[in-house]
Amino acid sequence: MNDKYICELCKKEFEKAITDEEANKEAEELFGVKEASNRADMAIVCDDCFKKIMKKETYILQEALRDLYYNFLKSIGIIWLVKKISFLELKNWVKEKEDK
Ligand SMILES: [Zn+2]
Secondary structure (H helix, E strand, C coil): CCCEEEECCCEEEECCCCCHEEEEHHHHHCCCCCCHHHHCCCCCCCHHHHHHHHHHHHHHHHHHHHHHHHHHHCCCHHHHHHHHHCCCHHHHHHHHHCCC
């Protein structure tokens, strides 16, 4: 069994800390993907890179929440208030949305 792997993000070589079976189980729990180690659309990454990716995922989630928040504000017609007052960081973000 090959007990080393190369992280696809940082390209460094690492010892496998868990078996493929364990990694697959983890991937299934996290992403609902079966047999992750045999799939071309799943990348093997080291712990550090994985944490970075998960941080980014959280960030995307927050973005989605802000989208909801934006639509909510707009639906109750107080979006102008957000625009007028430089309120938190929302001002720039609303501008960003409306420019699209
Ligand atoms: Zn890495």
